[in-house]
Amino acid sequence: MLKSIYYNVKKYRFLLNQLVIRDFKIKYKRSVLGVLWSILYPLLMMMVMAIVFSNMFKFSMEGVNYLVYLMSGLVIFNYFSEATNSAMISILGNSSLINKVYIPKYIFPIAKCLFVLINFVLSLLPLFLIILFSGNPAEGTKCTLNIYYLLLPFIYFCMFMFVVGVGYVLSTVAVFLRDMIYIWGIMITILSYFTPVFYSISIMPEKLQILFKLNPLYIYINATREIFLFSNCPTPLYLLICFLSGFGMLLIGLFVFKKKQNKFIYYL
Numbered sequence: 001m002l003k004s005i006y007y008n009v010k011k012y013r014f015l016l017n018q019l020v021i022r023d024f025k026i027k028y029k030r031s032v033l034g035v036l037w038s039i040l041y042p043l044l045m046m047m048v049m050a051i052v053f054s055n056m057f058k059f060s061m062e063g064v065n066y067l068v069y070l071m072s073g074l075v076i077f078n079y080f081s082e083a084t085n086s087a088m089i090s091i092l093g094n095s096s097l098i099n100k101v102y103i104p105k106y107i108f109p110i111a112k113c114l115f116v117l118i119n120f121v122l123s124l125l126p127l128f129l130i131i132l133f134s135g136n137p138a139e140g141t142k143c144t145l146n147i148y149y150l151l152l153p154f155i156y157f158c159m160f161m162f163v164v165g166v167g168y169v170l171s172t173v174a175v176f177l178r179d180m181i182y183i184w185g186i187m188i189t190i191l192s193y194f195t196p197v198f199y200s201i202s203i204m205p206e207k208l209q210i211l212f213k214l215n216p217l218y219i220y221i222n223a224t225r226e227i228f229l230f231s232n233c234p235t236p237l238y239l240l241i242c243f244l245s246g247f248g249m250l251l252i253g254l255f256v257f258k259k260k261q262n263k264f265i266y267y268l
Helices: 002-011 013-027 034-056 066-088 095-100 107-133 147-176 180-193 206-212 216-230 236-266
Strands: none
Touching: 013 107, 066 107, 066 147, 066 180, 066 216, 095 236, 107 147, 147 180, 147 216, 147 236, 216 236
């Protein structure tokens, strides 16, 4: 299954590129700053979040750069939220094209996840600026660049596989149940509170901590924070868990999507 999908994606890579380019054009149509907003928007949002949580709510962690802690979790959660929402409506949004010509349907969720991934990579630029210029060495909150940053592409690739897998499941369900679009919005809100983006998992009771650690988003966020905040290398076992959670979800998503895709045309 994976082999056939790989060759089809390779065969239709021109279409995949065009779908991503189309999304960029639509998003930044009639925008004066254009793609520059992909960097400015997360930077401005980070500034707002820093003011709100570091000053107004007085959130802090001893010996930890809270701003980096907050933003490293926020960019990952925002990517998951935006990518899964976009992938969920990718089949419905391209129904006219699907009904006219033959195109491998699994191209559309991937295109949406790739488009949002590009924005995610651009949002990392202001995050790196915060890492370089924030923190106080005297308080032990100064983050430094280290060799373990080379592991970030692998961690984010695992995250991408996980997001694509979730996107396949959601896009399949949304074809048959349009209410899923609204249900997922509620589920994302609930998930935001069960993902330690704003707070430390250590404040939770020990039994709840075990449950929280099963959240794949926590796995990717925690691996990233180990590198950013503590200059630590995630253990080989932890990296393996990152890969298995992403690859496993991708296989589940592909299985669900492939099993139901031939019935899509009756509901579009």
